[in-house]
Amino acid sequence: MSYLVIDRLTVRLRGGGPLLRAVSLQVAPGEVRGLVGESGAGKSMIGRAVLGILPQAAEVVSGRIMLDGVDLLALPPGERRRRVGATCALIPQDPLTALNPSRRIGPQITDRLVDIMGWDRARAEARARELLAEVQIPDPDRVMRCYPHELSGGMRQRILIASAFAAEPKLIVADEPTTALDVTVQKQILKLIKEMQVRHGTALLFVSHDLGVVSKVCQSLSVLYAGMVLEEASVADFFRAPKHPYAAALLAATPKYTDPTAGLIPVPEAVLVATRAEVAEADRRAEHG
């Protein structure tokens, strides 16, 4: 039984074009699903729709988002916020802006536990210290008293990971969590996310533009183009033989330093034309019922 089921979710720009076109996908407990695509493909939009943090200009037109068997979109807003807050968390892209620069680290982690989970402060602080140790931060006591600018980008991303896992969520959305980091730091952070995910048995929706990263972290993936899911596969199957021509072209464009003759091949124009036609055809069918 899947923990998260997204069923024909369509999101539109208010008074404008579609951002997501009848997206369906499922994430089982403990599964890591990658969402890949180029910029503007709508991969971040899916995670945001689940967490209920779509941008002002976007609105859900139709579809269902079932979290543990409950349709989030059918709930009143307050009830939805509580449910999502208690069971989901986000690891954001930019560790520099995701922490409030004028508050110390400690309260930024414990707030969630105190406000949403209703813990008392002492218990929350103990838990925060435990988590910081778990994400391999040396001297958690000192770090909890630090301000964000006193820490490196990698450290801040560790803190955001600790904070995401703090309330033992069932589902975490990781939105390009390592894009802003150096490769060497990226490797450590990816390994950490993977370790934490396995240990806590959390389901993970992993948004990334980098197929290399996805191949390291995910078990399954959905390839998006223009807000439409073109291919859904297990990671093992996809990297052996991608089925959709656009998905295959995306893989061929991804650089591979071990093989200088492969990779870095632009998506062929013919594939783009065919893919756009496919999207237009889907739109037509959707319109005529």
Add this chain to the structure above:
Amino acid sequence: MLDGRGAVRRRAGVRLWLSAIWLGLLVLAALLAPWIAPKDPLAQDLFLGRLPPFWVAGHEPGYLLGTDSLGRDVLSRILYGARIALVVALVAGTVTCVLGAALGLMAGYLRGWVDVLISRFIDIWMAFPPVLFSILLIAVIGPGLGSIILAIVIIDWTRFARVVRAEAMAQGAMDYVASARVAGRGRIGIMLREILPNVLPTIVVLLTLEMGIAVIVEAILSFVNLSISTDDPTWGGMIAEGRASVHQAWWVLMFPLITLFLTVLSFSQLGEGLKDRFDPVLR
């Protein structure tokens, strides 16, 4: 593609047009006052004092918005008052803007000792209490249109200088400036051709706000009797006179006040509207 941006832009368009129409009418009124004003704004007639506007019982034909306690026609005085208000707004606003923006641009882009000099000067300048400063100034050089304009420029140039400096500094750190240097452009060229166009929308908004402020400052100075000679009709002077008889003749106070309010509002809306419309970068 049709999306939400269009709607925002259309609304901005309505604001822009309404304010432009009001200001256009005001300019016409100021230019054509001698021909369109129904009465002589200075002509007194004590028998016709405190006549109400045309829809209130007891009005006289020909005095659309009534008369003040000395029997002067309110509408004609508002039309003539627009002359002084607009001259102050345009001249004081423009001079303040050019002076402040030029200094701010130099400080923000050239940095170094130029910035130190200008910034310290601004800091010291801003430590003077502005109202006291302008009253003192007028007391020293005497009242009159020129004094009002000078007072506004002297007090308000720092507003432009500070904002433009910050903006120029932010723009100066952008790669397009480095790119222009690589292309071989000199410092003055970069300042005028690269930075200035990018701070221009901010300057336009500040300029229109400043024009509104200038109108208010003129009105305040008139109110405390420090403006033009009391004979010339000014909105501030009318409001001051209307205040004395507000219980018997509310219209003497209300009409100039409404005109003043609409004018200041129009200036600020004009700035926002122009910015929305002519900024190619605004998403």
Add this chain to the structure above:
Amino acid sequence: MADLYEVAGLQLSLADMTRKPLLGAAPRLEILKGLNFTIPKGSVLGIVGGSGSGKSTVGRALVRLLEPSAGSVRFDGVDITHLDEAGLRPLRRRFQMIFQDPMSSLNPRHRVGTLIAEPLRLHGLDGIPTRVARALDHVGLPAGFTARYPHELSGGQRQRVGIARAIALEPDFILADEIVSGLDVSSQAQVLNLLEQLVRDLGLTLAFISHDLSVIRRLCARVMVLHQGVIVEDRVTADLFASPQAAYTRELLDAIPLPDPDQVWA
């Protein structure tokens, strides 16, 4: 092959304003700690390193957007280390730069045509419309693009405009600073192919700064690895990939996630 650039003992330090004491001068932050290298004419040099390695700073010292604090930078035999703007002006045409973020390196208020023509005008060249058209053609953009503003273009198209702007001056040297890091993989591949072709067709000397070794491998004959302001390795690309010498290079290579689930991360 003659050297276009000869760099000796290059040091660069900036004032560290975050640690400035209340009174007195701010301490200097050493960004580059004495670099020695050359760039032969017609070669493509890759400069790689993490954030804070000083790779962008080296680049900006080469095109003299920054002034070195010690050492020397010679361009085609001329010492440009401490030349002032006026002295640099005639040389500027010969070394150009393409920036990481085309959104911020193209003035948003100028049209593409102006953006490409401006540098030509500044250097007093003739036949500007022809040169602009030729530059656009070189980067594969239609001539009609001259009337567009940067924000009306896609990321890949903007980066092409950045390239057109640099090559329109027919420079000897181009510095490309992380120019594909903000692009999608497909646009990234297109821009790299374009650059490769331009280097070949126009006989350019290129320094290509990137954090991504797999991109460097595709384009550059030689790689220089920077770490904390020091060159830790400077070798022919194929050799570096075959047997990385410096520990940092190995760490860097090791950390690249290959699009291959069978790669095991230690």
